[in-house]
Amino acid sequence: MREVAVVGAGMTKFGEIWEKSLRDLYVEAAMAAIDNSGVDKVDYMTIGCMSGGLFVGQEHLGSLMADYLGIKNLPASRVESACASGGLAFRHAFTEIASGMSDIVIAGGIEKMTDISGDGATYALATAADQEYEVYHGATFPGLYALMAVAYMDKYKKNCRSSLSAVSVKNHANGALNPYAQYPFKVTAEMVESSVMVADPLRILDCSPITDGAAAVVMTTVDIAKKLGKPYIKVIGSGHATDRIALHSRKDMTTLEATEVAGKKALQMAGKTIKDIDFAEVHDCFTIAEIIVTESLGFFEKGTGGDAARNGVTSREGDIPINPSGGLKSKGHPVGATGIAQIVEIYKQLTGQAEGERQLKNNPKVALAQNMGGSGGSTLVHIMEVA
Amino acid sequence: MREVAVVGAGMTKFGEIWEKSLRDLYVEAAMAAIDNSGVDKVDYMTIGCMSGGLFVGQEHLGSLMADYLGIKNLPASRVESACASGGLAFRHAFTEIASGMSDIVIAGGIEKMTDISGDGATYALATAADQEYEVYHGATFPGLYALMAVAYMDKYKKNCRSSLSAVSVKNHANGALNPYAQYPFKVTAEMVESSVMVADPLRILDCSPITDGAAAVVMTTVDIAKKLGKPYIKVIGSGHATDRIALHSRKDMTTLEATEVAGKKALQMAGKTIKDIDFAEVHDCFTIAEIIVTESLGFFEKGTGGDAARNGVTSREGDIPINPSGGLKSKGHPVGATGIAQIVEIYKQLTGQAEGERQLKNNPKVALAQNMGGSGGSTLVHIMEVA
Numbered sequence: 001m002r003e004v005a006v007v008g009a010g011m012t013k014f015g016e017i018w019e020k021s022l023r024d025l026y027v028e029a030a031m032a033a034i035d036n037s038g039v040d041k042v043d044y045m046t047i048g049c050m051s052g053g054l055f056v057g058q059e060h061l062g063s064l065m066a067d068y069l070g071i072k073n074l075p076a077s078r079v080e081s082a083c084a085s086g087g088l089a090f091r092h093a094f095t096e097i098a099s100g101m102s103d104i105v106i107a108g109g110i111e112k113m114t115d116i117s118g119d120g121a122t123y124a125l126a127t128a129a130d131q132e133y134e135v136y137h138g139a140t141f142p143g144l145y146a147l148m149a150v151a152y153m154d155k156y157k158k159n160c161r162s163s164l165s166a167v168s169v170k171n172h173a174n175g176a177l178n179p180y181a182q183y184p185f186k187v188t189a190e191m192v193e194s195s196v197m198v199a200d201p202l203r204i205l206d207c208s209p210i211t212d213g214a215a216a217v218v219m220t221t222v223d224i225a226k227k228l229g230k231p232y233i234k235v236i237g238s239g240h241a242t243d244r245i246a247l248h249s250r251k252d253m254t255t256l257e258a259t260e261v262a263g264k265k266a267l268q269m270a271g272k273t274i275k276d277i278d279f280a281e282v283h284d285c286f287t288i289a290e291i292i293v294t295e296s297l298g299f300f301e302k303g304t305g306g307d308a309a310r311n312g313v314t315s316r317e318g319d320i321p322i323n324p325s326g327g328l329k330s331k332g333h334p335v336g337a338t339g340i341a342q343i344v345e346i347y348k349q350l351t352g353q354a355e356g357e358r359q360l361k362n363n364p365k366v367a368l369a370q371n372m373g374g375s376g377g378s379t380l381v382h383i384m385e386v387a
Numbered sequence: 388m389r390e391v392a393v394v395g396a397g398m399t400k401f402g403e404i405w406e407k408s409l410r411d412l413y414v415e416a417a418m419a420a421i422d423n424s425g426v427d428k429v430d431y432m433t434i435g436c437m438s439g440g441l442f443v444g445q446e447h448l449g450s451l452m453a454d455y456l457g458i459k460n461l462p463a464s465r466v467e468s469a470c471a472s473g474g475l476a477f478r479h480a481f482t483e484i485a486s487g488m489s490d491i492v493i494a495g496g497i498e499k500m501t502d503i504s505g506d507g508a509t510y511a512l513a514t515a516a517d518q519e520y521e522v523y524h525g526a527t528f529p530g531l532y533a534l535m536a537v538a539y540m541d542k543y544k545k546n547c548r549s550s551l552s553a554v555s556v557k558n559h560a561n562g563a564l565n566p567y568a569q570y571p572f573k574v575t576a577e578m579v580e581s582s583v584m585v586a587d588p589l590r591i592l593d594c595s596p597i598t599d600g601a602a603a604v605v606m607t608t609v610d611i612a613k614k615l616g617k618p619y620i621k622v623i624g625s626g627h628a629t630d631r632i633a634l635h636s637r638k639d640m641t642t643l644e645a646t647e648v649a650g651k652k653a654l655q656m657a658g659k660t661i662k663d664i665d666f667a668e669v670h671d672c673f674t675i676a677e678i679i680v681t682e683s684l685g686f687f688e689k690g691t692g693g694d695a696a697r698n699g700v701t702s703r704e705g706d707i708p709i710n711p712s713g714g715l716k717s718k719g720h721p722v723g724a725t726g727i728a729q730i731v732e733i734y735k736q737l738t739g740q741a742e743g744e745r746q747l748k749n750n751p752k753v754a755l756a757q758n759m760g761g762s763g764g765s766t767l768v769h770i771m772e773v774a
Contacts, residue, residue, distance in 0.1 A: 001487040021519065044627075052514070053441040057522070059514040060469040063645075063764030066629040067636070073648045075627035076765070077475050080465045082447040088464050092479065099486030100388040101625070127439070127446040132408065135444070238488070240431075240462035242453040249454070258450075261460045377450030378463070 001098045005225035005232040006217050006384065008037020009347040011340075014182040014213035014332030022056050022112045023068045029214035029337075030069055030108055037218035038230050044102035045069075045076040046092040048085030048109035049336035052078075054124035056112050065108070075102075082128030083285060085109060086215070086339025087371030087380030091238050093219050094382075103224060108216035109340035121210050125335070128374035130246040142207060142286070144247050144375040146199035149288040151253040153201075156303040160291070161201060163306025165189040167287040168205050168329055170315050175326020177358045180341075182211050182332030206287040211332035215340040217347060225387070231351035237270030237383035239263060245377040258379040259296040259370060266368070266381040274298040277383070278364035279321040279349065281342035283372040284328050293370055294322060297381075316360060324349065324360055339371035339380060350386050388485045392612035392619040393771065395424020396734040398602035398727075401569040401719030407599075409443050409499045410455045416601035416724075417456055417495055424605035425617050431489035432456075432463040433479040435472030435496035436723035439465075441511035443499050452495070462489075469515030470672060472496060473602070473726025474758030474767030478625050480606050481769075490611060495603035496724035508597050512722070515761035517633040529594060531634050531762040532673040533586035538640040539675065540588075543690040547678070548588060550693025552576040554674040555592050555716055557702050562713020564745045569598050569719030593674040598719035602727040604734060612774070618738035624657030624770035626650060632764040645766040646683040646757060653755070653768040661685040664770070665751035666708040666736065668729035670759040671715050680757055681709060684768070703747060711736060711747055726758035726767060737773050 010032025012025050020028070026047070034042070047065055052058045062076035081088040086109035093107035113121055126135045129144065153160055169189055175181040192205040225232035239262035244250050250257070267273060274297060282297070284290035291305035299320055300308050308314050314322035325331050325345035328338060346367040348354040365386050372379045397419020399412050407415070413434070421429070434452055439445045449463035468475040473496030480494035500508055513522045516531065540547055556576055562568040579592040612619035626649035631637050637644070654660060661684060669684070671677035678692035686707055687695050695701050701709035712718050712732035715725055733754040735741040752773050759766045 023519075051440040051446055053438040053511065056518070057510070057514055058518040059438055059467060060516075060632065060761050060764060062468050062475075063629045063632040063760060064517065067632045067764070073628045073630065073645065075649075076629050077479075077627075078467045079479075080446060080467060081449050092464075092466075092482075095479075095482045095486045095488050098488065099482045101482050101485065123444070124440065127444055129447075130451065131443070131445040132410075240464075241460045242450045242463050243460065245447065245450040245454045258460065262462075373450060374447050377447060377454070 002100060003222035004094050004097045004219060004235045005222045006219050006235065006343065006347050007225045007228055007230055007232045008033045008218040009344040010036055011180055011215035011344050012213050013180050014211050014334060016114045017212040022058055022110065023064060025112065025212060025214040026065050026108060026110045027068050029216040030106055033106060033216035033218050038228055039104050039218055041104060042071055042074060042106055043104050044096050045074055045106040046089045047078045048089035048339055049078055050080055050082055050085050050111060051124050051127060055116050081378045082373030083335040084339055084371045084373035084378050084380050085336040090339060090343055090382060091240055091380055094235055094238055097219055097221060104220045106216055106218055107340060108214065109337035110214040111334035111336040112212045113210045113334060114212050133246050142199040142202055145286040145288055146202045147247060148253050148292065149201050152288060155254050160306045163291060163310050164206055164287040165192040166309040167284065167290045168192045170309060171284060171323050171327040171329040174316060174324050175330025178326045178331055179355055181326045181330050182209055183330050202286055208285045208328035208333035211334040213332060213334035213337050215337045215344050217340060217343050232387050233347055233350045233384045234387055235382060236385050237266035239265030239381040242378045243376055245374060247375045254292060256292055256296040256376040258376055259293055259372060262379040262381040263297040266383050270383040272366060272383060276366050277368045278362060278366050279324060279360060280368040281323055281325060281345050282370040284323060285333060290322065297370060321360055342369040342371060346384050350384060389487060390609035391481050391484045391606060391622045392609045393604050393606050393622065393730065393734050394612045394615055394617055394619045395420045395605040396731040397423050398567055398731050399600050400567050401598050401600035401721060403501045404599040409445055409497065410451060412499065412599060412601040413452050413495060413497045414455050417493055417603040420493060420603035420605050425615055426491050426605055428491060429458055429461060429493055430491050431483050432461055432493040433476045434465045435476035435726055436465055437467055437469055437472050437498060438511050438514060442503050468765045469760030470722040471726055471758045471760035471765050471767050472723040477726060477730055477769060478627055478767055481622055481625055484606055484608060491607045493603055493605055494727060495601065496727035497601040498721035498723040499599045500597045500721060501599050520633050529586040529589055532675055533589045534634060535640050535679065536588050536675040542641050547693045550678060550697050551593055551674040552579040553696040554671065554677045555579045557696060558671060558710050558714040558716040561703060561711050562717025565713045565718055566742055568713045568717050569596055570717050589673055595672045595715035595720035598721040600719060600721035600724050602724045602731050604727060604730050619774050620734055620737045620771045621774055622769060623772050624653035626652030626768040629765045630763055632761060634762045641679060643679055643683040643763040645763055646680055646759060649766040649768040650684040653770050657770040659753060659770060663753050664755045665749060665753050666711060666747060667755040667757065668710055668712060668732050669757040671710060672720060677709065684757060708747055729756040729758060733771050737771060
């Protein structure tokens with residue numbers, strides 16, 4: 001198996017971007033990644049997208065995007081694992097290179113979510129849940145994560161309202177520094193706790209937004225990366241797992257088993273323990289998700305992930321910075337792009353290319369990305385190291 | 388790169404299967420493939436599906452199908468390249484194994500197309516074309532392929548009506564023998580030519596149907612396949628390419644460039660020429676497609692693919708049998724499953740497991756599968772050989 005590297009990264013501004021189309025956004029991100037990497041050819045492209053069909057009436061993104069990038073006959077594909085589609089594209093690109101099938105690969109992600117009218121986005125996102133056993137009966141994603149939050153509070157006998165707020169406050173503080181973030185402003189715990197209720201106990205400032213955006217990275221072998229002479233990082237671990245798709249089928253709603261399993265696999269492949277990770281980008285689609293994810297990955301004991309957020313352990317200056325990009329909460333969550341945007345952040349931070357004061361001060365060497373589909377039905381975890 | 392084998396295959400009956408759900412169909416096909424292969428574990432699964440979102444409101448098929456197959460925490464993904472989604476799943480499984488990431492992989496395909504009401508299927512299928520530059524202006528797939536047929540007739544100065552009919556007659560004759568076919572009956576040229584006009588010159592018996600169905604194959608390394616002691620075939624070539632997505636952007640509407648490029652790549656990787664191929668399953672979504680595809684792959688000179696069909700060269704007893712399964716035309720075309728169903732046919736024919744008189748008499752050793760998305764915007768070609 002050949003060693004794989006990331007040699008360049010790019011993304012669009014995340015937000016409500018009505019003046020650019022699906023193809024405009026993707027091409028902008030992919031061209032930025034190509035420019036950043038300095039490669040002069042591409043052998044393969046894989047694109048994470050959750051539902052081009054429902055959001056904008058466009059599937060077949062491999063063909064469309066290769067065409068609009070102007071790379072003649074490029075083999076190009078689209079992969080989907082709901083909100084983990086970006087992470088899946090990264091793994092797909094990894095195996096293309098590791099296998100020897102392709103040398104230089106673009107792994108991209110895209111979602112254009114704000115063009116759909118009415119409750120279309122809620123319907124489209126719900127296709128990540130079990131349609132017949134959850135959605136037909138009224139479940140929505142804020143509802144499913146609210147159930148997880150209630151189960152968590154019940155199990156650990158604590159009202160975690162202040163922990164949820166701490167996650168939102170921290171991620172907005174990080175996102176306020178990120179020029180690509182959809183909501184680059186700070187919030188206070190008071191603002192979070194007086195924001196409109198969506199699904200008790202989750203308020204609107206506990207929820208990631210509906211977002212347009214694209215992200216891309218250029219990947220190749222470590223051998224080729226060395227010759228390119230640009231900064232690169234090594235991909236040293238890849239873990240992928242699923243769980244029962246419906247929340248009600250799981251033994252324990254306060255653990256994310258797919259995250260646990262994928263995290264262990266990635267660490268084992270990398271020959272690392274969770275203590276070796278210097279910072280992480282994780283899937284904070286709702287504030288409760290970040291708390292449970294950081295516990296399931298093993299950063300914190302069960303029931304203490306919220307304390308870590310409240311006590312500043314996960315802040316930019318803390319022991320283990322979580323979501324220095326601003327996370328899904330502040331940076332935005334164009335579902336198919338999110339997993340790749342996490343890698344963009346890791347590439348920038350590990351190569352010293354994060355903008356201005358965003359650059360982490362703990363001189364990070366090893367980072368982890370965790371990207372999750374649905375209510376945790378699928379998870380991809382990747383571990384990267386400075387070259 | 389590790390050598391890859393197919394060690395088992397299964398599929399559902401294709402047709403209007405209203406009594407079985409999306410998950411029922413997929414699990415039935417995957418279990419049939421597992422039973423056929425004799426494997427006692429699975430490490431990875433990849434599923435081709437064009438638009439679970441638009442057809443049945445269900446994305447996130449990796450998680451859903453791993454769950455309903457009962458394989459705990461199985462890493463599982465969904466891939467999409469419009470009607471070439473099945474071929475893409477096969478390639479994705481190939482690289483998972485070739486890279487050393489996984490040992491035993493299910494490559495599956497599924498589409499449930501008949502539950503959608505009104506003109507929903509036409510809308511969903513049109514997402515494989517260029518939404519903004521073709522579909523908004525009224526293009527449909529029968530219309531796009533009709534344009535190709537008209538361009539073909541104009542270029543070669545012949546009325547190819549009898550050639551189109553010959554393709555339909557041949558594929559229905561083959562499908563009539565296939566217990567899994569949606570329309571297992573023979574048709575005559577007169578029936579084709581008096582059937583209702585869809586998009587001039589294409590009549591309804593020139594068009595593949597709307598279909599529910601699933602197919603799956605089990606793949607592993609050649610080394611493991613040997614130890615399993617069941618019949619297996621080797622995957623010796625994989626080619627993947629795209630073309631301009633919109634028909635009007637292409638220099639020549641009578642050549643399928645992605646098929647040409649993917650075919651050459653697959654043959655080169657396999658160390659074979661087109662003359663080494665003993666039979667092929669190709670993407671006859673419309674009768675004109677089979678004619679142009681067989682020319683673009685190099686089986687026949689440009690402008691003569693129709694003559695080959697009329698003269699019996701591509702029949703079961705001809706020099707180069709094309710679509711012995713019945714093809715998309717008679718067997719049916721559940722778009723995400725089609726590429727895998729082609730591999731199911733090749734596995735059966737190369738291992739002598741085709742049902743009854745369906746088994747080809749030319750003792751085939753090498754076979755080719757060509758699976759195409761949209762109007763040829765993407766193509767996957769795979770070449771397999773008896774062990």
